[in-house]
Amino acid sequence: MNDNLVNTVTTDAFLPKVSVVIPIYNGAADLPELIDCLLAQTYPKQQVEYLLVDNNSSDRTYVLLQQTAESSPLLIRPLSEKQIQSSYAARNTGIRAASGEIIAFTDADCRPQPEWLHALIVPFVNDDVAIVAGEITALPGQSLLEVFAERQETLSQKHTLAHKFCPYGQTANLAIRRQALEKAGLFRPYLTTGGDADICWRIQRENIGRLEFASGAIVQHRHRTTLRELQSQWRRYGRSNRYLHELYGIELMRDITLKECSYRLARWLLKELPRDSFKALAGKASLVDLLNTPIGLFTARARTAGQREAKLPKKATIIENI
Structure with missing residues (x-):
């Protein structure tokens, strides 16, 4: 049997239980498209649970999550994090409730492509892999600022994976082995930005496992369309640097x-x-x-x-x- 065939057989047989954690704040408008993307995933549905964590939304997010969970063929578990207003606290709530050996993360305003989850999980066939980052590309946009950001590849993981201190992946498209979280700890719940770098750095610096990039695991994200949104985005990058x-x-x-x-x-x-x-x-x-x-x-x-x-x-x- 040749090496390619061996590799194909190995990865096809590797289908661990996966928990997908998605924090949501005032995401009612994003839910229909997000759920459609989750329904389109090629990873076996019986091997995935989706933990959608409402972070004290003021719109109908939590009600819609409950309704979706009741009618969806997917295993959707609506959760709530009301004590701490932070996406990292919401992710921690999802992690604690998760039953999968791999915890995958994305966001409510992201659009995971059909092969996303399958491609994101494949590298975990290697026991020394603790973190896998997928790629983040732009949703089609026509505005001046969207085209600018797309040309700059602002959201691409290539920037964070090349960080000179230590590589990391953004939580818009990331998966972490549960055992690694048990050893390194969860996200810092009171951190408002920079938590993705922090958790990846802790895992790697404690020699718990290595990070691998899965280029075929693609999540699309919408770029900012107004100067106010763009300013907020880059101010957040600055705060992350300081933290x-x-x-x-x-x-x-x-x-x-x-x-x-x-x-x-x-x-x-x-x-x-x-x-x-x-x-x-x-x-x-x-x-x-x-x-x-x-x-x-x-x-x-x-x-x-x-x-x-x-x-x-x-x-x-x-x-x-x-």
């Missing part, structure tokens, strides 16, 4: 100063914009090309502001256990 700096001593991202912004804007106005305008007239450049520099500076300034203003909450040092 991880205080927890691990990692180097902070370099602040972009007002003087540097002014210089780059002047260069854009005097050099880049005239050049790209001629390209646009020739059909060789788009509006995103014309505005790439100012949008990039906008996000950099938002990240800098988030990093400068953030202060790690005292309770964020708490690590809960199963």
Whole structure:
């Protein structure tokens, strides 16, 4: 029997029980499409439970979760986390209720593709794999900011997997072996951002297991469409940098100063914009090309502001256990 056939037989036979944990806050509008994506999964339905955790929503999220659980052919378990307003606390609630040996994570506004779960689980056939990260791509978007973010591959795991301190995967598309969580502990429930890096780093730095990337495990996510949403996103990235700096001593991202912004804007106005305008007239450049520099500076300034203003909450040092 050749090696490829052996590998195929091995991975096809490897179908562990999986618990998919999804925190949801005011996600009523996202639920129908999310459930459709879960129904389309190719992983055997009898081997999956979906723990959808409402995090004190003010809309009809929890009612819809209960109704969906009653009528769906999937095993959906609606849960609630009302004590702590944090997606990490909600994930911990799901983990504690989970029965699978592999815990997979995504978010309510994500759209897992049909092969997502199957591709995400395959690397766990190797006993030394504790974490698997799948890829995050953009849902089709037409707005200026969506096209900009798609070109920058803002959400791609390639950025976090290349982190110079230690690689990590984002919880929008991540799976962790339950045994690893039992040893390293759960998410920090009072952390509001950066928890995905923290949990991956703890597992790897304690030599519990290694992280592997599953490029075929794809989750699509919608990019921000307004400047306010974009600013909030990049401020959060800045806060994450600050929190991880205080927890691990990692180097902070370099602040972009007002003087540097002014210089780059002047260069854009005097050099880049005239050049790209001629390209646009020739059909060789788009509006995103014309505005790439100012949008990039906008996000950099938002990240800098988030990093400068953030202060790690005292309770964020708490690590809960199963």
